[in-house]
Amino acid sequence: MKKESDLFITLGIIGIILLLIYPAVFQAIQNNFLSNKLRETSIEISSAFQDYLIDNRLKNLDKLFKTNGIEFFTKLDTTKICKDRNSKECLDMNQYYRLNGEKTDITNTDVANSVCAVLKSGASVCLTPFKNVEESGAFLILDITGKKGPNLGGKDFFLCTVNNEGVIKSMYEWNESYVSLMTEYDSYSRISKENWKINY
16 A cells, blocks of 8 residues: 555656646747748748849849749749738738737738748748838748747747848848847847757
8 A cells, every 4th residue: 555655646746747847848849840940941932032043143132122022932832822912821910929929910011012922831931022222122921830820920920031132131130120029020030040949
């Protein structure tokens, strides 16, 4: 009888320890998955910009950014291209949240006037060339898990910019007036500089 009670106590202690460490382990696994997915999606997009430059014998992306950017998507491995910004088939701009749980609203911004696509990997990508800005470039929306979620800015949803050489940066790096507290505006550059690791 004493052995059985000792066994139950031991199992109870192990159960409590597992309950305490499970969220941290789950979070680490999810962050690792999302980090790898962001890196893979970024490589695919950067390669598409370089392919566009090579195929068109161009030195920069100015020509692409003077259009709606649709030619860019022909260089990606897509399952669907949405030319209508109101189409929710590629990206529903009302479904995103910040890390603090606050809803993100980008529907009334320049970023929302995008041509979007769904990649074969499941990621959603939108491109909006700058308007009324002196420099050449574009806004880039990345949802690396598509409709699957978690739909959190800084985890699987990123607002970025692309310069005319095809270099992707956080929107905050391009214009510091955007909010910067590990949100969808600055997390892309933070993660890429930390060897593609989500450490929050």
